Amino acid sequence: MTTPAATMDAAAPAPRAREASLVRRLIARPDGLAGLVILVFFVVLAAIPELLVGPLQTATTATGGRLQPPSLEFPLGTDEIGRSILNLTVHGARISMVIGFLATLITVFIGGVIGIVGGFAGGKLDSVLMRITDFFLVLPTFVLALILAPIIADVIGSGSSVLGIRTTLIVIVIVVGITSWASTARILRAQALSLKERPFVDRARVIGAGRLHIVRQHILPNVVNLIVANAVLVFAGAVLTETTLSFVGLGDPFQPSWGQLLNAAEDVGAANLGAWWYFVPPGACIVLVVFAFTLLGTALDDLLNPRRRERR
Amino acid sequence: MATRFIVRRFAQAALTIFLIVLVNFVLFRAMPGSPERILARNPNVSPEAIQQTRERWGIDKPLIPDQLIAYVGATFRGDLGNSFGQRGRPVTEVVGSHLGPTLLLFGLGEILAIVIGLALGAYAGWRRGGAVDLVGNGVSLILYSMPYFLLGMTLLLIFASTLHWFPSFGMTTLGVAHDSPLEYLADLSAHLVLPVATVALGLIGQYSILMRSSIIETMSDEYITTARAKGISETRVLRGHALPNAMLPTVSLIAINLGYVVAGAITVEVVFNWPGLGTLTVDALKSRDYPVLQGIFLVLSISVVFANLGADMIYGRLDPRVRA
Numbered sequence: 177m178t179t180p181a182a183t184m185d186a187a188a189p190a191p192r193a194r195e196a197s198l199v200r201r202l203i204a205r206p207d208g209l210a211g212l213v214i215l216v217f218f219v220v221l222a223a224i225p226e227l228l229v230g231p232l233q234t235a236t237t238a239t240g241g242r243l244q245p246p247s248l249e250f251p252l253g254t255d256e257i258g259r260s261i262l263n264l265t266v267h268g269a270r271i272s273m274v275i276g277f278l279a280t281l282i283t284v285f286i287g288g289v290i291g292i293v294g295g296f297a298g299g300k301l302d303s304v305l306m307r308i309t310d311f312f313l314v315l316p317t318f319v320l321a322l323i324l325a326p327i328i329a330d331v332i333g334s335g336s337s338v339l340g341i342r343t344t345l346i347v348i349v350i351v352v353g354i355t356s357w358a359s360t361a362r363i364l365r366a367q368a369l370s371l372k373e374r375p376f377v378d379r380a381r382v383i384g385a386g387r388l389h390i391v392r393q394h395i396l397p398n399v400v401n402l403i404v405a406n407a408v409l410v411f412a413g414a415v416l417t418e419t420t421l422s423f424v425g426l427g428d429p430f431q432p433s434w435g436q437l438l439n440a441a442e443d444v445g446a447a448n449l450g451a452w453w454y455f456v457p458p459g460a461c462i463v464l465v466v467f468a469f470t471l472l473g474t475a476l477d478d479l480l481n482p483r484r485r486e487r488r
Numbered sequence: 489m490a491t492r493f494i495v496r497r498f499a500q501a502a503l504t505i506f507l508i509v510l511v512n513f514v515l516f517r518a519m520p521g522s523p524e525r526i527l528a529r530n531p532n533v534s535p536e537a538i539q540q541t542r543e544r545w546g547i548d549k550p551l552i553p554d555q556l557i558a559y560v561g562a563t564f565r566g567d568l569g570n571s572f573g574q575r576g577r578p579v580t581e582v583v584g585s586h587l588g589p590t591l592l593l594f595g596l597g598e599i600l601a602i603v604i605g606l607a608l609g610a611y612a613g614w615r616r617g618g619a620v621d622l623v624g625n626g627v628s629l630i631l632y633s634m635p636y637f638l639l640g641m642t643l644l645l646i647f648a649s650t651l652h653w654f655p656s657f658g659m660t661t662l663g664v665a666h667d668s669p670l671e672y673l674a675d676l677s678a679h680l681v682l683p684v685a686t687v688a689l690g691l692i693g694q695y696s697i698l699m700r701s702s703i704i705e706t707m708s709d710e711y712i713t714t715a716r717a718k719g720i721s722e723t724r725v726l727r728g729h730a731l732p733n734a735m736l737p738t739v740s741l742i743a744i745n746l747g748y749v750v751a752g753a754i755t756v757e758v759v760f761n762w763p764g765l766g767t768l769t770v771d772a773l774k775s776r777d778y779p780v781l782q783g784i785f786l787v788l789s790i791s792v793v794f795a796n797l798g799a800d801m802i803y804g805r806l807d808p809r810v811r812a
Contacts, residue, residue, distance in 0.1 A: 315747055455641050470632070
């Protein structure tokens with residue numbers, strides 16, 4: 177599991193000194209610090225769930241009774257087949273975070289390519305790409321995702337696994353990716369459009385640099401900051417979409433994410449039975465992670481987005 | 489309002505709706521299970537019978553243009569095919585019968601959220617750094633990070649299963665014959681409170697964040713300083729100068745966000761067993777009832793397109809610069 181901070185280190189071409197000062201400026205802000213702390217906590221949970229709560233409990237390894245309230249043995253109670261909610265929630269961290277991370281990669285990749293190509297190429301290609309982007313921006317993409325999920329599952333076949341991730345989850349990753357790239361494309365297009373007019377791009381063009389060279393050497397390094405800030409916000413959205421998709425029954429019961437746990441809680445009517453311990457832990461985790469990423473994303477956006485900086 | 493602006497917006501909306509129908513057409517062809525594939529599995533079915541089926545369903549003709557024209561034509565006539573489940577009832581009928589409850593729930597929630605959210609955001613931005621701003625901003629961010637259904641489950645736990653203030657599911661109490669319309673209305677209202685509160689609370693977070701940043705941005709404009717310098721009272725500066733201008737970006741953002749809000753509304757209905765499009769969506773998903781899913785997609789997308797069109801018209805009325 178790579179944290180966005182780590183991705184940033186790897187991707188930004190700037191010297192290390194500037195990197196350090198960015199982290200320091202981030203920590204100096206209360207929202208940046210809070211976001212970072214919560215995030216590190218969940219990354220640790222996702223990285224070593226076995227060390228904290230043992231292996232993921234299944235129907236056969238469950239030890240508790242049906243829907244037991246919290247006790248010393250089960251600090252967060254049990255579900256309808258006697259599994260510890262603490263165990264499930266901690267293991268859910270990895271699944272939710274990995275799905276969110278992969279979906280973010282796809283989203284930012286599609287949005288980045290469409291936005292940068294559109295902004296840089298201009299003309300007919302740009303207006304066609306932006307028509308498509310606007311279309312996806314207006315569309316209730318979640319409903320589209322609901323229809324796409326079973327179709328994609330049919331295409332790649334269900335039940336097997338790719339790289340240790342079950343295909344049901346891969347389907348969610350793909351569906352989130354292809355339905356939520358539109359706002360990223362819009363933001364990056366605007367940036368590419370303004371970069372294109374800058375003198376250094378003109379100079380490169382005058383000395384005979386090719387389009388690909390200009391995009392790689394002059395445009396990309398200047399939008400990396402924007403991409404990072406946007407990716408953090410996209411991650412928050414991806415976790416929410418994954419949760420909602422799992423909640424309506426598209427998740428994988430064998431690799432329960434937080435959304436899948438909430439779906440199971442809804443199916444047994446936990447809220448009606450007063451079994452708060454079933455849905456409050458995974459729910460709180462989702463809210464905390466989305467909250468942390470929103471804080472971090474806004475802080476990064478303030479620090480890195482050139483338009484915002486100018487306004488200050 | 490300039491007619492050119494209106495014509496352009498309507499043309500755009502028409503194009504978007506056409507694209508939506510096109511997406512639906514492509515999805516219909518990509519869906520698992522065509523009649524001939526199912527027939528071909530049976531070795532006793534002769535090639536002639538398969539050919540007859542192909543002709544009967546019109547899939548012997550080329551995809552483009554014949555099948556596409558037939559599909560678009562049928563869609564505009566309101567023929568969206570038949571449900572796989574629900575004893576093959578027409579999709580239009582199935583979707584139509586679930587439309588009312590969703591409109592009621594969602595319309596009420598949306599109105600409440602716009603009024604409260606915008607007022608809260610405007611006040612918080614106006615008194616930036618004050619108590620309302622700090623508390624409101626924190627609460628808004630948490631509400632914004634919360635999936636709607638989680639909010640719904642929490643409200644259900646507190647106000648229905650613990651305090652027993654409100655009923656926990658459905659639109660009316662099951663098996664109760666209402667003696668008078670008034671009694672029916674009271675029963676309906678009691679069932680409405682929690683789901684509407686969920687939708688409204690979920691939206692208030694978003695709207696107040698939008699309105700707050702919009703007000704703050706407007707307040708730094710020079711005409712506000714001018715207005716203050718002229719000695720106009722603070723409340724009049726807010727009402728007459730800042731608010732109308734801060735409303736502009738908020739109106740269009742609310743419309744753009746509608747597409748996302750729809751997702752949340754679906755899950756709220758599931759939590760409260762509200763007999764609307766959301767519950768229908770999840771039921772259709774469970775039984776893989778693709779025609780119904782596509783019908784819902786069509787109805788929801790077209791509604792969002794029209795809402796955006798409406799917002800653009802309001803925008804044009806509010807902001808004279810757009811008309812040019």
